[in-house]
Amino acid sequence: MNHLFFQINPLEGFFFGSGKAMVVAGVAIIILIGLGLWLFRMESRLQRLNDALDQRLNDAQNQPS
Amino acid sequence: MRNKHGIAGLAVFAIAAVYTCYQATGMHAERESWNALAWVVLLFTAFNAVSKPWADDASNMRSFLLHTVKPQDWLLARILYYSLMLLGLGALIFAAFLLFLGMDPFTGSGALFFFLGIEATALALASLLAMIQALAARAGGGFSLIAVLGLPLIIPIILVSTRYGMDIMKGIAFGDTAHHLLFLATLTGGFTALGYILFPYLWRD
């Protein structure tokens, strides 16, 4: 790569010049997948909690009558 | 309904603030500081003006008024009251600035156009702050809530005003910078209309 470019922007020369972009992309994609899994799990747990609550609310309404 | 002492107090506050600026910058201030200080003093005076609660913010008074007056009219009355007060205070602040800090930044009829800008800003502030004051009072948050809600919301007004003031001081022709005033007028109209629609929701129990 280009020596002048390193001088202008050392971080970027370091980043793309040393082949570390792979690692960063890998980490970013793992974080993305982790976020997705976490959201899916959270959603299904919330759904179950919601159903249980609806059940309880129904019972509470039906009991006095 | 509001006492005279309140308004006199505001006038004293405004003049004291201008005098403090004079002490800080001295006579013949740079136009940048002149411009900045004028808007900051106007802003703080406006916030001070709306910080006093209205008698009808109390709930028994409100329920009485609900049966006698349309809430929309009540908001318009408040905006009108704040507008008149801020127009007066704006004129006072501007006169005090001319007296203490001098007329150096202005060329030709610049001072007159700057005064126009102050009055347009006063109207825009009145139309927005009347609504914010009612909202904060209804939420029971007091002055700190007015500041938290109001300060970010008025920033577009202040941005336009400072830019207009700087243009006038740079000697740019009024016709080339008048769109700032038009924008302020649009904001005033927009906030009043929005408040007019929304005030009843705020007011009823």
Next chain:
Amino acid sequence: MIQRSWKIGGLALLGYVLCMIFFVPLGPGLLEFTSTGSAGHVQDQDRKVTVYALTGFGTHWTESPDQLTVVLRHGTQLASLPLIETLDATHVLVGMDLPYTVPSKSWDVLVTHPVDGTLLLENGVFLQDRFIDEQTKWANPEIAEYPAELPFHFPYQPQILETIRNLMLHVPMWFTMFLLMGISFVASIRQLSTAHDLHQDTKAEASVQIGLLFGALGLVTGSLWARYTWGAWWVDDPQLNGALVTVLVYAGYLVLRATIQNIRLRARLSSVYNLFAFVILIILLMVLPRFSESLHPGKGGNPGFNSYDLDSSLRAVFYPAVLGWMMLGTWMYHVRLKASSIERKLRQLQ
């Protein structure tokens, strides 16, 4: 299940975007055109000329070096310069053999090469030691413009360079915030028109919370980008101030909610404030930047990237990025909404 598939689709889009961000190379460009201060001979000429060094970025000048042409341009005036030596793929020496009388001081540098295509360095050279006569007219040499013959790459832009990749992160953050605040705006209107049910209010709150998250991310990515292109973490600019103030306005919304105890009153008052907040958002981010000059791209027009700046390779990643982030934002909003409404039911049960 449709429910699940659009969420997986959104994640897949973002995965594609991340891969493209990190693996697509940047196209070639010109960095510098400076005098070396020494004099040299041009082939088959006796006269000595000043030698200039041309520095490229990611260029391929060692491949067929004899087809490289360097041309100076001012308006419609063109003058081609003779090559002295090709040092490596990104450095060549050029002889400045213009006559003493030239029509202008500042010139654009145009470089044509069969692999890199036509590259431009705007106002790349500034001639100090010449006589300026604007009437001078030269016979224009014939030059052909090539497109680059390179695999898929992002366009080179001066100053921005590799940070062009941030376009896929920074801009969609604000679009997603717009979308979420729009959802909140609609929910607030519906809350005001239905008095008894508080579901719309929960919606408005959840979308503001997620929208604020995206707004904060937009500020962070913008700040990083500003550091690398303008040299400061924050600059005084209408667009940036507008963005910060918008975030503050919506933070005020959450403060207002925290102040009010009565849930019905809270729903009503915060809806009223939210309508004001959305109007301010439109003014700050879409109206005001058009009134004033700004460093931010798209000055005096579209506050985002100008469509002329987005070439097809950027668009192939940018549009999926916008869609992907919006899907992720909406999904997060759905999860947050579900959690909030469960909280509300729990309180109802107590």
